[in-house]
Amino acid sequence: MRNQSILCPTDFSPTASHAITYAVEMAEFYHVKVQLLHVVNKPFGDKHTRVFAETxxxxIERMEKQAAEQMQEYIETLDANLPIESMICHGEVVPTILASAKQMNAGMIVIASHGRTGLNHFLNTNTAEKIVNKAYCPVLVVK
Incomplete structure (x- = not known):
């Protein structure tokens, strides 16, 4: 951890922004860089339902462009004294985060949890929980 980067996935939610502040603080303490990651998930509807006005x-291209703009705006608001890099990928969220962490040899993953409980937890996939269970490196979950 002391010489490896910190991977911080974001969905641009307020909770994810809170997790990024933890990642930046830890990175400044250890003098390592932060790698922000946003995963553009496969859009719903495609060839089976024909609900798209565009292909x-x-x-996906529009979603990636919008994510890149949001990422750049967010990085500009951070008051960090260290390198912050960003990456936008598309695919399934959990496997993409895990593959990115492995590819960059991340020393830690800092990820937000939306804190869902009960039926809401049952109906919505818990990305943070899956990352904690499958990651090879330490994971800090921020609520």
Missing amino acids: PDEL
């Missing part, structure tokens, strides 16, 4: 490829 799935056009939609």
Whole structure:
């Protein structure tokens, strides 16, 4: 951890922004860089339901462009004295986060948990929980 980067996935939610502040603080303490990651998930609807006004490829391209703009705006608001890099990938969220952590040899993953409980937890996949269970490196979950 002391000489490896910190991976911080974000969905641009307020909870994820809170997790990024933890990642930046830890990175400044250890003098390592932060790698922000946003995963553009496969859009719903594609060839089976025909609900798109644009093709799935056009939609993914638009989603990636919007995510890049949001990422740049967010990085500009951070008051960090260290390198912050960003990466936008598309695919399934959990496998993409885990593959990115492994590829960059992350020393730690800092991820937000939306704190869902009960039926809401049952109906919505818990990305943070899956990352904790499958990651090879330490994971800090921020609520």
